[in-house]
Amino acid sequence: MGKLPRTIIWENGIVKMVDQTLLPKKLKIIECRTVDEILDAIKSMKIRGAPAIGVAAAMTIAMVAKQNENESKQILISKIYETIDKIRNSRPTARNLFWAIERIIKVIDLRKDSIQIVNDIINEALRIAEEDVLMNMRIGEIGEKLINDGDNILTYCNAGTFATVYYGTALGIIRSAWRNNKKIHVFIAETRPQLQGARITAFELKAEGIPLTLVTDNAIGFLMQKKKISKVFVGADRILCDGTIYNKIGTYTIAVLSKVHNIPFYVAAPSTTFDLQSRVDDVKIEERSADEVVKVLSRYRIAPKSINVLNYAFDITPPSYVTGIITEKGIILPPFNENIPKILGIS
Ligand code: MRU
Numbered sequence: 420m421g422k423l424p425r426t427i428i429w430e431n432g433i434v435k436m437v438d439q440t441l442l443p444k445k446l447k448i449i450e451c452r453t454v455d456e457i458l459d460a461i462k463s464m465k466i467r468g469a470p471a472i473g474v475a476a477a478m479t480i481a482m483v484a485k486q487n488e489n490e491s492k493q494i495l496i497s498k499i500y501e502t503i504d505k506i507r508n509s510r511p512t513a514r515n516l517f518w519a520i521e522r523i524i525k526v527i528d529l530r531k532d533s534i535q536i537v538n539d540i541i542n543e544a545l546r547i548a549e550e551d552v553l554m555n556m557r558i559g560e561i562g563e564k565l566i567n568d569g570d571n572i573l574t575y576c577n578a579g580t581f582a583t584v585y586y587g588t589a590l591g592i593i594r595s596a597w598r599n600n601k602k603i604h605v606f607i608a609e610t611r612p613q614l615q616g617a618r619i620t621a622f623e624l625k626a627e628g629i630p631l632t633l634v635t636d637n638a639i640g641f642l643m644q645k646k647k648i649s650k651v652f653v654g655a656d657r658i659l660c661d662g663t664i665y666n667k668i669g670t671y672t673i674a675v676l677s678k679v680h681n682i683p684f685y686v687a688a689p690s691t692t693f694d695l696q697s698r699v700d701d702v703k704i705e706e707r708s709a710d711e712v713v714k715v716l717s718r719y720r721i722a723p724k725s726i727n728v729l730n731y732a733f734d735i736t737p738p739s740y741v742t743g744i745i746t747e748k749g750i751i752l753p754p755f756n757e758n759i760p761k762i763l764g765i766s
Pocket of ligand 1: 588589
């Protein structure tokens with residue numbers, strides 16, 4: 420993928436990641452050596468996107484394990500669970516974070532000694548990262564079949580390289596279509612307030628050479644009315660068993676507009692984003708600081724001081740607005756209640 424590095428890598432006990440708050444000005448890799456550094460990176464969105472956060476969680480546990488490999492098993496395990504508790508509270512909506520923690524917990528075999536436990540954890544974290552790349556490439560391969568020459572695709576937020584380890588979900592599909600020589604054009608909505616669309620998706624698609632147009636979030640309805648958009652592809656932070664989609668705030672608005680204008684609305688996500696246990700009311704929607712709204716990129720103030728602000732980071736799209744969900748196991752069409760377990764292979 421030419422110029423783009425992996426979003427997150429493990430190197431001798433250190434977790435390295437692209438600092439996404441600096442994009443598109445700088446493509447800088449930062450090194451994290453402590454839990455607090457990684458927690459700060461997750462909370463301040465230096466690393467973001469559901470799959471990338473999941474990998475960051477796994478690597479954080481691996482890092483702490485490595486740092487305590489010479490401790491007694493009791494100390495090692497207590498350090499690991501202390502870390503897990505901290506990570507759980509970092510960003511509540513993305514399913515992948517909790518999924519990655521569960522995967523790591525499963526490989527902790529208390530019959531083994533500290534060194535073996537640590538090795539198992541590190542290997543599992545590395546496997547989680549590698550699987551993410553492979554799943555996304557498969558999503559790209561499967562999903563690109565939905566794209567035709569001449570499509571004008573709308574995407575939102577960043578569901579690409581930087582939201583994953585390498586290939587991206589919704590943008591992986593777009594990337595695959597482009598690499599298969601499909602003549603496409605992508606509309607990117609800015610994605611207030613963190614501007615992941617303008618800063619990160621535009622950077623990423625430009626690096627790939629894909630023709631793009633940046634638009635404001637509030638232009639989407641008019642663009643659809645003018646028939647400028649033929650398909651929508653977005654990512655997801657969590658998907659429930661009935662096909663309810665949690666994604667960046669504003670996704671629901673796009674889904675409703677798509678339905679009104681008869682435009683296919685596709686969601687791309689790996690199986691690791693599915694949460695088949697929770698119901699809508701069980702899922703916490705992250706609320707972020709007022710600063711993100713009253714200041715552009717938390718810096719330049721645009722609103723008066725001392726006003727009320729409500730800053731939900733995600734919204735909920737009911738399944739009736741979703742045309743299909745593209746996973747590494749296949750495309751899931753409605754009725755989602757029946758087809759999600761069928762395609763994911765869970766009966
Ligand atoms: O707040 P963010 O930037 O972490 O939100 C990211 C999204 O909403 C993405 O669409 C989602 O995580 C899917 S990324 C493959």
